[in-house]
Every structure is written in structure tokens, then in C-alpha cells.
Amino acid sequence: MDWTLSDGTPIGELARTDPIVAVVVDPSQCLRCSSVLAEWLEWERRSGISVELLLARKPEEEEERILRATGMRTDGYLTDVRIEAQRTPIELVLDTGGVIFRGERVYGPSSPLLDALKDGRSLREAVDVLSDAGT
Numbered sequence: 001m002d003w004t005l006s007d008g009t010p011i012g013e014l015a016r017t018d019p020i021v022a023v024v025v026d027p028s029q030c031l032r033c034s035s036v037l038a039e040w041l042e043w044e045r046r047s048g049i050s051v052e053l054l055l056a057r058k059p060e061e062e063e064e065r066i067l068r069a070t071g072m073r074t075d076g077y078l079t080d081v082r083i084e085a086q087r088t089p090i091e092l093v094l095d096t097g098g099v100i101f102r103g104e105r106v107y108g109p110s111s112p113l114l115d116a117l118k119d120g121r122s123l124r125e126a127v128d129v130l131s132d133a134g135t
Helices: 034-047 061-070 112-116 123-133
Strands: 020-025 051-055 090-095 098-103
Touching (some): 020 034, 034 112, 098 112, 098 123
Parallel strands (some): 020 051
Antiparallel strands (some): 090 098
């Protein structure tokens, strides 16, 4: 996956040593998918594992105002990629070798990946559970 963040970082470089989660949302869909984002932020707090909240594109001026007003955290946006808003949110598990899991159109309050992380599973274990289930 050759997606790049606005600061020039390739998305595959976000996971430096251990797997992390990246959740990609379209700025126009942020409020619609806020419940799954809240679940990911809670999981990040409990697990201590990084969750990157990325925008699928640079937000327009009005979207930027809404993001600021709601206090929604974002960790950057993607450039040089076109992702239809209807495909977001996209959940990615990134490892040092690249993307090891991808789920699209994941609306809260949970998701198959979040469900697979219950009971203290690691990200790798959750990805294995989903792979075994054919998800």
C-alpha cells in the first residue's frame, strides 16, 4: 500500500516495531463514524497501543471548522489517494511489513476487529482470528 501522509510519511512506516491500528475516515463522515472512533480511542487508552486517526483527504474549510469545534483528534491526512467517502471508515492493522488487515465501512459502536480484540488478544492474534473466520 503506497498511501502517504501529508507530512510525507508512507503509511507503512507508522508501525516502527510493533503492530498499530490506523483508522481512516473521510472528513465529511467524521461525525457519522464518531462512535467507532470513540471505541478505538478507548481501546488505545486501555491497551497502550497506538491508534492513528487519519483523514482520507485534506479537509475543506468548513470540515476543518467542524473538526476543531468538536475537538476530534486527527493524526494527519492522506495525500495522492482517492478514497470514496462511502468506503470509510477503514480500519488497518499495520506491521513493520505493511498492512496485515484491512476492513472497510466499519460503523460503530464496534467492529469485527474491535470484537476480535476482546479478551485481551494482541493485534496479531485478532488478525489471525479474523483471517481464520474469513473476514
